[in-house]
Amino acid sequence: MSAAASAVVSRLAGIVGDPHLVANAAGLEAYGIGGMRPSAAVRPGSAEEVSEMLKFAAAEKLGLVPCGARTKLEMGLPPRKYDLAVDISRLDRIIAYDPDDLTLSVEAGIPLHKLSATLAERGQFLPLQVPFFQHATIGGTIASAMDSALRQFYGTARDFILGMEFVTGDGTLAKSGGRVVKNVTGYDLHKLMIGAFGTLGVITKINFRTFPLQRETRAFIASFESASGALDLRGRVSRSPLKPLTMEIFSPGAADVFYSEAAAQVEPGPLAPNILANGKWAFTAGFARTGSVLERCEAEMRAMAEEAGAASVSVLRHDQIAGAFGRKREFVRIVLESSPAATILKAGVLPSRMGEILAEVESAAANESLRSATMARGVGVIYAALLPDALSEAALQRVARAASRIQAACDKAGGQATVPWCPSEWKSALKTWGADRGDLPLMRRLKSAFDPHGILNPGRFVGGL
Amino acid sequence: MDARLIRDLRKQLGADAVLDQREDLLLYEYDGSVESARPNCVVFPRTTQDVVGIVRLANEYKTPLVGRGAGTGLSGGALTRYGGILTVFSRMNRILAIDAENQRATVQPGVVNADLSAAVAHLGLHFAPDPSSQKACTIGGNVSENSGGPHTLAYGVTTNHVLALEIVLPDGELARIGGPALDAPGYDLPGLFVGSEGTMALVTEITVKLTPLPEAVKTLLAIFDSLDDATETVAEITALGITPAACEMLDGWTLRAVEAYVHAGFPLDSAAVLLIDVDGLRESVESHAEAVADVCRVHHAREVRVARDAAERDLLWKGRKNAFGAVGRLSPTYYVQDGVIPRTRLPVTIRRINEIGKKYGFEIGNIFHAGDGNLHPIILFDARDPKQFERAVSASDEIIKFCIEMGGSITGEHGVGMEKDRLMPLLFNDAELDLMKRVRGAFNPEGLLNPGKIIPTGKSCGEIRVRPLPIAGGAPA
Numbered sequence A: 001m002s003a004a005a006s007a008v009v010s011r012l013a014g015i016v017g018d019p020h021l022v023a024n025a026a027g028l029e030a031y032g033i034g035g036m037r038p039s040a041a042v043r044p045g046s047a048e049e050v051s052e053m054l055k056f057a058a059a060e061k062l063g064l065v066p067c068g069a070r071t072k073l074e075m076g077l078p079p080r081k082y083d084l085a086v087d088i089s090r091l092d093r094i095i096a097y098d099p100d101d102l103t104l105s106v107e108a109g110i111p112l113h114k115l116s117a118t119l120a121e122r123g124q125f126l127p128l129q130v131p132f133f134q135h136a137t138i139g140g141t142i143a144s145a146m147d148s149a150l151r152q153f154y155g156t157a158r159d160f161i162l163g164m165e166f167v168t169g170d171g172t173l174a175k176s177g178g179r180v181v182k183n184v185t186g187y188d189l190h191k192l193m194i195g196a197f198g199t200l201g202v203i204t205k206i207n208f209r210t211f212p213l214q215r216e217t218r219a220f221i222a223s224f225e226s227a228s229g230a231l232d233l234r235g236r237v238s239r240s241p242l243k244p245l246t247m248e249i250f251s252p253g254a255a256d257v258f259y260s261e262a263a264a265q266v267e268p269g270p271l272a273p274n275i276l277a278n279g280k281w282a283f284t285a286g287f288a289r290t291g292s293v294l295e296r297c298e299a300e301m302r303a304m305a306e307e308a309g310a311a312s313v314s315v316l317r318h319d320q321i322a323g324a325f326g327r328k329r330e331f332v333r334i335v336l337e338s339s340p341a342a343t344i345l346k347a348g349v350l351p352s353r354m355g356e357i358l359a360e361v362e363s364a365a366a367n368e369s370l371r372s373a374t375m376a377r378g379v380g381v382i383y384a385a386l387l388p389d390a391l392s393e394a395a396l397q398r399v400a401r402a403a404s405r406i407q408a409a410c411d412k413a414g415g416q417a418t419v420p421w422c423p424s425e426w427k428s429a430l431k432t433w434g435a436d437r438g439d440l441p442l443m444r445r446l447k448s449a450f451d452p453h454g455i456l457n458p459g460r461f462v463g464g465l
Numbered sequence B: 001m002d003a004r005l006i007r008d009l010r011k012q013l014g015a016d017a018v019l020d021q022r023e024d025l026l027l028y029e030y031d032g033s034v035e036s037a038r039p040n041c042v043v044f045p046r047t048t049q050d051v052v053g054i055v056r057l058a059n060e061y062k063t064p065l066v067g068r069g070a071g072t073g074l075s076g077g078a079l080t081r082y083g084g085i086l087t088v089f090s091r092m093n094r095i096l097a098i099d100a101e102n103q104r105a106t107v108q109p110g111v112v113n114a115d116l117s118a119a120v121a122h123l124g125l126h127f128a129p130d131p132s133s134q135k136a137c138t139i140g141g142n143v144s145e146n147s148g149g150p151h152t153l154a155y156g157v158t159t160n161h162v163l164a165l166e167i168v169l170p171d172g173e174l175a176r177i178g179g180p181a182l183d184a185p186g187y188d189l190p191g192l193f194v195g196s197e198g199t200m201a202l203v204t205e206i207t208v209k210l211t212p213l214p215e216a217v218k219t220l221l222a223i224f225d226s227l228d229d230a231t232e233t234v235a236e237i238t239a240l241g242i243t244p245a246a247c248e249m250l251d252g253w254t255l256r257a258v259e260a261y262v263h264a265g266f267p268l269d270s271a272a273v274l275l276i277d278v279d280g281l282r283e284s285v286e287s288h289a290e291a292v293a294d295v296c297r298v299h300h301a302r303e304v305r306v307a308r309d310a311a312e313r314d315l316l317w318k319g320r321k322n323a324f325g326a327v328g329r330l331s332p333t334y335y336v337q338d339g340v341i342p343r344t345r346l347p348v349t350i351r352r353i354n355e356i357g358k359k360y361g362f363e364i365g366n367i368f369h370a371g372d373g374n375l376h377p378i379i380l381f382d383a384r385d386p387k388q389f390e391r392a393v394s395a396s397d398e399i400i401k402f403c404i405e406m407g408g409s410i411t412g413e414h415g416v417g418m419e420k421d422r423l424m425p426l427l428f429n430d431a432e433l434d435l436m437k438r439v440r441g442a443f444n445p446e447g448l449l450n451p452g453k454i455i456p457t458g459k460s461c462g463e464i465r466v467r468p469l470p471i472a473g474g475a476p477a
Helices: A003-016 A025-031 A047-060 A112-121 A138-143 A189-193 A227-239 A252-258 A261-266 A291-307 A318-336 A351-367 A393-412 A424-429 A440-450 B003-013 B022-028 B048-060 B113-123 B139-145 B189-193 B227-239 B252-262 B282-298 B310-321 B323-330 B343-360 B386-405 B421-426 B430-443
Strands: A040-042 A064-067 A084-087 A094-098 A103-107 A161-168 A173-177 A201-209 A217-224 A246-250 A281-288 A312-317 A343-348 A371-377 A381-387 A416-421 B041-043 B065-068 B085-088 B095-099 B104-107 B162-168 B174-178 B202-209 B216-224 B246-251 B272-280 B303-306 B333-336 B364-368 B377-381
Touching: A003 A040, A003 A047, A025 A040, A025 A084, A047 A084, A047 A161, A047 A173, A047 A201, A064 A138, A094 A112, A112 A138, A138 A201, A161 A189, A173 A189, A173 A201, A173 B430, A189 A201, A189 B189, A189 B430, A217 A227, A217 A291, A217 A318, A227 A246, A227 A281, A227 A291, A227 A351, A246 A252, A252 A261, A252 A281, A252 A318, A252 A371, A252 A381, A261 A318, A281 A291, A281 A318, A291 A312, A291 B282, A312 A318, A318 A343, A318 A371, A318 A381, A343 A393, A351 A371, A351 A381, A351 A393, A381 A393, A393 A416, A393 A424, A440 B174, A440 B189, A440 B430, B003 B041, B003 B048, B022 B041, B048 B065, B048 B085, B048 B162, B048 B202, B065 B139, B065 B202, B095 B113, B104 B113, B113 B139, B139 B202, B162 B189, B174 B189, B216 B227, B216 B282, B216 B310, B227 B246, B227 B272, B227 B282, B227 B343, B246 B252, B246 B310, B252 B272, B252 B310, B252 B323, B252 B364, B272 B282, B272 B310, B282 B303, B310 B323, B323 B333, B323 B377, B333 B386, B343 B364, B343 B386, B377 B386, B386 B421, B421 B430
Parallel strands: A040 A084, A064 A084, B041 B085, B065 B085
Antiparallel strands: A094 A103, A103 A201, A161 A173, A161 A201, A217 A281, A217 A312, A246 A281, A246 A371, A343 A381, A343 A416, A371 A381, B095 B104, B104 B202, B162 B174, B162 B202, B216 B272, B216 B303, B246 B272, B246 B364, B333 B377, B364 B377
């Protein structure tokens, strides 16, 4: 380590204390992104320490990467400069939980599963059934805008986050929003932090509205020969008054992946046989109601599935769902484990255009002799995984051609597709953030307002922000 | 104002699109709040290009510029605090596209809120945000203020329903932010611009989500002999995790004022009523309504009435939505606050509001979105008596400070505007206000667009700086 670097390290130790500073090569391995390693990782114990750290980093022009459980560090572009990892996992307290008001304030480093257990004790939950659930922190989940099947009913984090505390790139410790369910006081700066991948600020606290746990649920799975039958059913349910909690479509490739050994390793919960039929497309929907209403949902779903031409229909009752299909939540992790070079595209299109995108994924993958697995949420968000058998230059060429075709189809359909996950050595060859966007100049202005010295996750986000 | 600017505006927009005579301008110096400020001229664009032209001229002449929909706002957001050009969007009132399959609509900012819902009702859809002024207020105004309404309890406020905006920035640049498809990468620009009270851009086109109409709706009127029983009912409905579509409270004073005007059938001798909508599937509405009624009875509701049909339901809601009109019959001027509190603190807060009323010698009416904890205490006063006005403001400030002590906020849906900017330091410290200024400055660097709103203008304008109060629970406020 150079003299300058060791001076930096000793200053950092002064801020967080020696036990919370990692500067040895072995310890820093865990903070690697692609081939890059920071000079140090710090684990601040308070928002004030984060603020001090960022002031110091701004003065020294250090490039830093905020992180929590480091489950998604490989998402996005590699950092332009990576001097310091700011690990917020020590900020893991529940600051306030008022179950009777259905509101919650937590520090950003709290693990999702731990938070979820606390809420469950009071019969409540956050509708964030996201991948990496057993390991991820709430802060990382929000900063990377992980979505979940429950968005069909509950919306995404922006719909149930009430406020935040964060530290901007110049070390300003600021809050926005509040802890009440309705609030228009000041600018909604916290909305900007959702999905910003830590490029505007380091999130230190998040306030949520919580929801009562569903006591009675039922899942409905219909299989189809083609995607169009499943999409037809999606349309029928959308037009019906049933309002499902979740609605998803899985490709035949997804069924293969869910039944694979890789899946069993990621999510040991069993997947009941025949839930996803071999070689078929699957439509799934979940409902939460009381007894007689669930009967009506089931009857109407069966009728609609028949009209849409379903080959088979199965129904799971409340106590069967988690055991039979719990691994659905971990689709992303499972596909990442299913290939040495798994590449996942995430597309957003109008629901009416999903059919052409699903067809494009199948045909682009087939043309390049790639296995694929697709999960499409009913709201028009599609996760399409391309699964080459090897991490090779030839595989990259095939994946790049297929990805590019899918991305072009999404752009043409008035939506977009990004490549949130791929082997790190492929990042420069793929369009990680999709096509250039017209609103990028406005985003740059915001970036300068929040991070004037450009120290936060430099170069990792859209347009190199 | 520079006569050449008026001439240039007329040249660009046509003579019938520019007002600059005193008698015309008088109509535009008010909105729904107690504030007033007269513009130097009022312009009526018809197209996005007209708006770009207006913004360019405002820049050229370095003149303040403010957007306005129907002027129903309750915080002075659409008033020209420092004069200048008032841009009224009433002629940009076309619904540009309705996409029933994807449940989206694209509208110009001057489209009246209720008109959009009426236009898509035959498709079984509606635009969910429903401010009480929905028959007059515009969607552009809703976007600027991030408006709420009774049914936002279950359906969310405006920002939860806006997908994309076409905006004109203060330098005349035209931009599109967001999009009809979900999850575009990048910063949530619509999330920032919705609710920015017209301080960052003028909005010229809006893409919104449409929401399916519920299959069934039941409206309950729970009648209470004690105010505490009513507020405790709301707290318990919340704690049980029952989310009605709407849960409104009117206290005895307010409902008597409303009844005299609307004849909605509110019981004159009661201390408070809760007006509750439950909606959804036919079967679940039945059980849901029963659950709500049970809670009301446990908390000593004298009677729980269920509206028998749509006509009865509409009448009850007419009573609620015309409440401010009813109050207007009693007094030419009244002050409405918009504080928000955690729902668990409703009983103590309503008691405190009544004590504050006694202390200052006002009868304070309460009509509000109880299920959200969003209060609207109404203070009647005579504006001709400056001392009374001062007292009304003091009483109102005391209420707001109490809301903050309870862990709440100063405005739930009316906006900060020029009415509450002086209260912002109660919630935000200097560094936070500076950050807001920087963000505003990123888009509105010269401050020409809607100056003097949201962020306190500083001591030079006679403002008194107050120390932020600690927030209950230590959470970010």
